[in-house]
Amino acid sequence: MDFKTIIYVLLAIILSPILGGLLAGIDRRLTAWCQGRFGPPILQPFYDVIKLLGKERLIVNYWQIFCVHIYLISSVLCVALFAMQADLLMIFFVMTVGAVFMVVGALSVPSPYSQLGAQRELIQMLTYEPLLIIVFVGIYFVTGSFKIDAILAYDRPIFLLLPLLYVVLTFALTIKLRKSPFDISASHHAHQELARGVLTEYSGPYLAILEIAHWYDIVLILAICSLFWSTSLVGMAALLAITYMAEILIDNVTPRMTWRWMLAYVWGVGIGLSFFNVALLYARSF
Secondary structure (H helix, E strand, C coil), rough: CCCCHHHHHHHHHHHHHHHHHHHHHHHHHHHHHHHHCCCCCCHHHHHHHHHHHHHCCCCCCHHHHHHHHHHHHHHHHHHHHHCCEHCCCCCCCCHHHHHHHHHHHHHHHCCHHHHHHHHHHHHHHHHHHHHHHHHHHHHHHCCCCHHHHHHHHHCHHHHHHCHHHHHHHHHHHHHCCCCCCCCCCCCCCCCCCCCCCCHHHCCCCHHHHHHHHHHHHHHHHHHHHHHHHHCCCHHHHHHHHHHHHHHHHHHHHHHCCHHHHHHHHHHHHHHHHHHHHHHHHHHCCC
């Protein structure tokens, strides 16, 4: 790894939580506007995290705390791998390991809210992870590689060839952002019967760690979305802005659905769109 790559990795690790926190603040402000409220300042997520870091450390068990740190390390490592222009499948594997540890941490405490939230988190993982694999395979069909550097070197926006697979990717983005109608394991706005579900038994600095890891996840998923229009910075910025605004709009106009509906809808529609888009690619090749 050369010096330039090291600089890129360090900048990605340092700037990602800042960008993720700002996006979270913009999200909250726009959500308040959609609901006829003024809303908190854009920097409110940073204020919340700083306040949580200063609170007393309450530990249910040390295995739970270990899982929190593994989840953060996994999120940071995924962003670092993306900055290194590594393999998409490697990033997927590391991201999955972190998500599993988060679930294990929630299952390690006797709280019924945490237990049920962890079970729903597993269902969410089983829902979006097959779709991510399908999206990555679709990118491979177009570019001939899973390597990010090869994808970035492709001379056409792959969005034009894989528009339906991009829609499928937004399903995963909605679930990872914990937005309606897929916020079943830990409601982003804490307006469900599970309180905060999988996050219920985390507090103080450990809840802050999870929030910072979530900011890394936001940046990672949007970075993957950016691969669909990597030939132009203007096109990439426009695509990401439209995507994120659409996520906020969907969050505010749709109710939270059941896990059965989520599984049936995301798999049914997602896999159907994926196969149709791949079929179109094969039809164009002949």
